[in-house]
Amino acid sequence: MTDHQREQNAMTVTVPPSSPDSASGDVHGPGRADFFGALAWIGLGLAILVGSIGMDRLEAQDVNPYTIPGLLPGLLGIAMMILGSLLALRSWRRGLDRPSCPDTGRRGAEIKHLALVLALCLTYGVLLVGHGLPFWLASALFVSTTIPLLQGPQRRATGQKLTLRTVALSAVIGLGAGGMITLVFQKIFLVHLP
Amino acid sequence: MLAGLAELGNAYLGFLNFTSIVYGLGGALIGICVGCLPGLSATLCIALLTTLTIKLEANNAILILICSYVGTLYGGSRTAILLNIPGTAANAASCADGHALALRGEAGRAIGIATSGAFTSTLFGVLCLATVTPLLAEVALSFGAFEFFWLALFGVTMSGSIVGNDPLKGWLMGALGLFVAQIGQDGLYSHDRFTFGWSQLSGGIALIPALVGAFGFAEILTTLADPIERKLVEMKDSVLPRFREIVQYWPTVLRSGVIGVLTGLMPGVGEDAGSWMSYAAARAASKEKDQFGKGSIDGLMAAETGDMASIPGHIIPCLALGIPGSAPSAVLMAAMIIHGIQPGPMMMIEHPQFVYDVVAMTTLAMCSILIFGLFLVRPLLLIMRVKRTILMPIIFLLCTVGAFAGASRLFDIYSMLAIGIGAFFLRRHGYQMAPFVLGLVLGGLLDKSLRRGLVLSDGSLLPFFTRPICIAFASITIFTMLLYIPAFKSAVKRVTSGIGAQLTRCFAR
Known part of the structure; x- marks a missing residue:
C-alpha cells in the first residue's frame, strides 16, 4: 500500500482490501461483474415482491390489513429492485467492456x-x-x-x-x-x- | 446515583472470586490467540465460544464472551505489527505505523504501545459504559413502535453507508439481511414466509450459524484460496507497556477514546471505523503529519485506542436499545438472549444489576489483557507460526460444531455452509458482511415495529414522520441515502462551503 493510499484510507474511513472483514475486496474494479450482480439483485427483488404479493393475507383469520405477513418482505423486494437498478445504471455508465477480472x-x-x-x-x-x-x-x-x-x-x-x-x-x-x-x-x- | 454506585460495587465484588477470574483470563487468552491469527475475527471467536459456554451460568458465559471480544481486538494488533496483516479488521489502521516500527527493530515498543493504549482506552470506554447506558436506557423507555422502526432502519442504513467503500452495495447487503430475517414464521401470526413447505425453514435462519458462515467459513475459504505465507518480523526489544508515552500523548488517547466510544454508539458501524477515524483525527491534529505511515507513535496510539474504546461503545446501544453496535456485539446480544437476558430499554427495569455486571466484566477483560500484555507476549507469538493449512481445517471443525450446537440441527450446518459460500463470493465483489448481519439481527424488530405502528396509527404514515425522535432518525437516514445522488451531494457541499466561508469571514473580523 502506498503512502497516498494509506492517507486516503485514513481520511475516508474505509476498510482496506487487506483487512480480513473486507478481504478480497473488488480489487479488479467493477466492470461487468457489477452489472450482472445488479441484474441478479433486481431478479431477487422481483421474486421477493411476487412472493410477498402472493402470500396469504390471512383474511380468513380476520387480521388487520396493515399487519399482513407479506408487507415488509414486499417493501424489501422493491428496495432491492431500486438499489439493483441504481447499481446496474452505475456500472453501465462506467462501461461494460472493462474486464471484471484478468485471467492470469x-x-x-x-x-x-x-x-x-x-x-x-x-x-x-x-x-x-x-x-x-x-x-x-x-x-x-x-x-x-x-x-x-x-x-x-x-x-x-x-x-x-x-x-x-x-x-x-x-x-x-x-x-x-x-x-x-x-x-x-x-x-x-x-x-x-x- | 448512589444506588447505581452500590450496584456497581456489588458487581465488582461478585466477580472477585477464583472461578470468575479463571473464566475471564481464559476468555481473554482465547481471544488474544484468535486475534493473533489473521483471518479469524472477533465475531467468529464469540460465536464459537457462545456454543461452548451454552451450559454455563449466564454471568460466567457472558464474562467469557466479553473477555474474548476485548482479547481478540487486542491480539489482532500483534499480527498487524509483526506481519503487516491486521489480525482483525479493526487493526488495519495499526498496520502502517506498527509494522514500520517493527521493521526499525522496535517491534517490542510497538506492542507495548498497543498494550498501554488498549488498557487506557478500554478504561475510558468502561467509564462511558457505566454512565451512558443507564441514561440511554431511560431515554429509550419512551420509544414506541414508530421510533424502533426508524432506529432499526437507521442502523442498517448507517452500517451500509460507513462500512466498506460502496454505500450502494452496503444497503443491498442490509436489505438482504433484513429479508433473510423474514424467512420462517412471522412474529405476529406465526405464518410461514418463504419456507416453500420446508419445515426446517419454519424456524428461520438462526443467527449463530449465519454468523459462523459469514465470518468463519467465508474467511477459511478466503485464507486458503490465497496460499501466500508472510514473514514474521523478529522481536528484539522490550515489550513492557509504555505508560510514559500515554502521558506524553494524552491528547491523542483522550481524543481517540472519545471518537472510539462515539463511533461505537452508532449501530453496525464496527470497531474499524473507530480506529480509522481516530487515526485520521490524530493525523489532522499532529505536527508531524509526514511521520504517519512511517512509524508514528501518535498514529499507532490513535489506531489502537480508537478500536479498543469502541468495544464498550458498541455494548452501550446493545444493552440500552437492543441494537448491536457491531457484528461481534450482535453475537454478544444473541448470547445474552440465549441465556435469558433480553437486551433493550426494559433491561434497566428487568435486570438492572446486569448492566453493572457487564461493566465489571469489561474491567476484568481490561485487566486480563494487561496481564497477558506484560507476561505472555513471546509465548503467544508461537501461535502465529502455525501454518494456515494446519490451522484452517481445525477451525472449520469448530465452525461446524458452532453452527450445530445451538439447536442440534443438521440444517444449521447446511445453512452455515450455504451462507459461508455466498459470503465468500459476495466479499470478492466488494460486498461487506456487517450490514447483512445487522439486517439479520434487526429484521424481526423492523417487521414488528412497522406492522404495530401501522395498527396504532390505523394505516396512517404520519406518526412515522411527525414524532420528535422519528423526525431525527428519519432525517439522518434519508439525508444519508440522498448523499449518494451526485446533484444532492454537490449542493450540500456548496452550502457547507458557503457557510464555512461566512464563518471564517466573521471570525476574521
Missing part, C-alpha cells in the same frame, strides 16, 4: 485450490458429519486428509515432495483435533456434537 495463471491456480477446499469442506459438512459416523472419527478423517492435500501444491511449487512423515503427522493432528474437540465440547462443557 495465478487466478487459475487459485480457482483450483478453492474448488479443492470447497469439495473437502462440503464432503465433511454434508456427508461425513451427522450420518452415523462418530464425530471424532469424521473430524480426524477430514483433518488428516485436508492437510496433505492443501500442502501438496505449496510443496510442489517450492520443489519439495510430500513425505510419509507429513502424512503421518497430519493423521496425528487429525486424531488429536477430533479427540480434543470431542473431549472439550462434549465431556467438559456438555455440548451436544453432530
Whole structure:
C-alpha cells in the first residue's frame, strides 16, 4: 500500500482490501461483474415482491390489513429492485467492456485450490458429519486428509515432495483435533456434537 | 446515583472470586490467540465460544464472551505489527505505523504501545459504559413502535453507508439481511414466509450459524484460496507497556477514546471505523503529519485506542436499545438472549444489576489483557507460526460444531455452509458482511415495529414522520441515502462551503 493510499484510507474511513472483514475486496474494479450482480439483485427483488404479493393475507383469520405477513418482505423486494437498478445504471455508465477480472495463471491456480477446499469442506459438512459416523472419527478423517492435500501444491511449487512423515503427522493432528474437540465440547462443557 | 454506585460495587465484588477470574483470563487468552491469527475475527471467536459456554451460568458465559471480544481486538494488533496483516479488521489502521516500527527493530515498543493504549482506552470506554447506558436506557423507555422502526432502519442504513467503500452495495447487503430475517414464521401470526413447505425453514435462519458462515467459513475459504505465507518480523526489544508515552500523548488517547466510544454508539458501524477515524483525527491534529505511515507513535496510539474504546461503545446501544453496535456485539446480544437476558430499554427495569455486571466484566477483560500484555507476549507469538493449512481445517471443525450446537440441527450446518459460500463470493465483489448481519439481527424488530405502528396509527404514515425522535432518525437516514445522488451531494457541499466561508469571514473580523 502506498503512502497516498494509506492517507486516503485514513481520511475516508474505509476498510482496506487487506483487512480480513473486507478481504478480497473488488480489487479488479467493477466492470461487468457489477452489472450482472445488479441484474441478479433486481431478479431477487422481483421474486421477493411476487412472493410477498402472493402470500396469504390471512383474511380468513380476520387480521388487520396493515399487519399482513407479506408487507415488509414486499417493501424489501422493491428496495432491492431500486438499489439493483441504481447499481446496474452505475456500472453501465462506467462501461461494460472493462474486464471484471484478468485471467492470469495465478487466478487459475487459485480457482483450483478453492474448488479443492470447497469439495473437502462440503464432503465433511454434508456427508461425513451427522450420518452415523462418530464425530471424532469424521473430524480426524477430514483433518488428516485436508492437510496433505492443501500442502501438496505449496510443496510442489517450492520443489519439495510430500513425505510419509507429513502424512503421518497430519493423521496425528487429525486424531488429536477430533479427540480434543470431542473431549472439550462434549465431556467438559456438555455440548451436544453432530 | 448512589444506588447505581452500590450496584456497581456489588458487581465488582461478585466477580472477585477464583472461578470468575479463571473464566475471564481464559476468555481473554482465547481471544488474544484468535486475534493473533489473521483471518479469524472477533465475531467468529464469540460465536464459537457462545456454543461452548451454552451450559454455563449466564454471568460466567457472558464474562467469557466479553473477555474474548476485548482479547481478540487486542491480539489482532500483534499480527498487524509483526506481519503487516491486521489480525482483525479493526487493526488495519495499526498496520502502517506498527509494522514500520517493527521493521526499525522496535517491534517490542510497538506492542507495548498497543498494550498501554488498549488498557487506557478500554478504561475510558468502561467509564462511558457505566454512565451512558443507564441514561440511554431511560431515554429509550419512551420509544414506541414508530421510533424502533426508524432506529432499526437507521442502523442498517448507517452500517451500509460507513462500512466498506460502496454505500450502494452496503444497503443491498442490509436489505438482504433484513429479508433473510423474514424467512420462517412471522412474529405476529406465526405464518410461514418463504419456507416453500420446508419445515426446517419454519424456524428461520438462526443467527449463530449465519454468523459462523459469514465470518468463519467465508474467511477459511478466503485464507486458503490465497496460499501466500508472510514473514514474521523478529522481536528484539522490550515489550513492557509504555505508560510514559500515554502521558506524553494524552491528547491523542483522550481524543481517540472519545471518537472510539462515539463511533461505537452508532449501530453496525464496527470497531474499524473507530480506529480509522481516530487515526485520521490524530493525523489532522499532529505536527508531524509526514511521520504517519512511517512509524508514528501518535498514529499507532490513535489506531489502537480508537478500536479498543469502541468495544464498550458498541455494548452501550446493545444493552440500552437492543441494537448491536457491531457484528461481534450482535453475537454478544444473541448470547445474552440465549441465556435469558433480553437486551433493550426494559433491561434497566428487568435486570438492572446486569448492566453493572457487564461493566465489571469489561474491567476484568481490561485487566486480563494487561496481564497477558506484560507476561505472555513471546509465548503467544508461537501461535502465529502455525501454518494456515494446519490451522484452517481445525477451525472449520469448530465452525461446524458452532453452527450445530445451538439447536442440534443438521440444517444449521447446511445453512452455515450455504451462507459461508455466498459470503465468500459476495466479499470478492466488494460486498461487506456487517450490514447483512445487522439486517439479520434487526429484521424481526423492523417487521414488528412497522406492522404495530401501522395498527396504532390505523394505516396512517404520519406518526412515522411527525414524532420528535422519528423526525431525527428519519432525517439522518434519508439525508444519508440522498448523499449518494451526485446533484444532492454537490449542493450540500456548496452550502457547507458557503457557510464555512461566512464563518471564517466573521471570525476574521
